[in-house]
Amino acid sequence: KAGVTQTPRYLIKTRGQQVTLSCSPISGHRSVSWYQQTPGQGLQFLFEYFSETQRNKGNFPGRFSGRQFSNSRSEMNVSTLELGDSALYLCASSLASGGPVEQFFGPGTRLTVL
């Protein structure tokens, strides 16, 4: 079974631009979560989608948004990029939402904002 895939793997943008990242979960997985990883900060939760509905949301500004499609693929969008948005963005999928199920991560998208 294929793992979680994320595209693109690397991205360079300039301040003020917007970016869209894509995540394809493991087949059969209906929950997709997004995380931001920066040095020394661990993984910061952005949001979780299950069956096209946002289930949970972290403490990020409204510039960060996401959505999930009927095939469970998910996208996250960051508008008006700031230098501090430079990070590794990780997507994780799981069979269900909210219960004792593990999340499986993709390789991440490395975003650099210049």
Place this chain on the structure above:
Amino acid sequence: DQQVKQNSPSLSVQEGRISILNCDYTNSMFDYFLWYKKYPAEGPTFLISISSIKDKNEDGRFTVFLNKSAKHLSLHIVPSQPGDSAVYFCAARETGNQFYFGTGTSLTVIP
């Protein structure tokens, strides 16, 4: 507010010895806990989990211990191997809510 803490940023262990990675949490409502291993330029890889109804779970060389009264969990790796060198993250959640991750502990296993 960091609800899950890994207070040791790094740990070095001799090959063959035991590695003990620690994690503390503040929310007594957390009922499911995970450990992940992460290599550079890769996403975290799931290692082992434990629910709050248990105090121990084993999977091969990996054992996770949960002390609910102390709000503490630990990951034991026995015996440690050079390929175990990576960053280890613990994560916790309360049913229905998001996972909270620690900041990670970088483990180096010395041959």
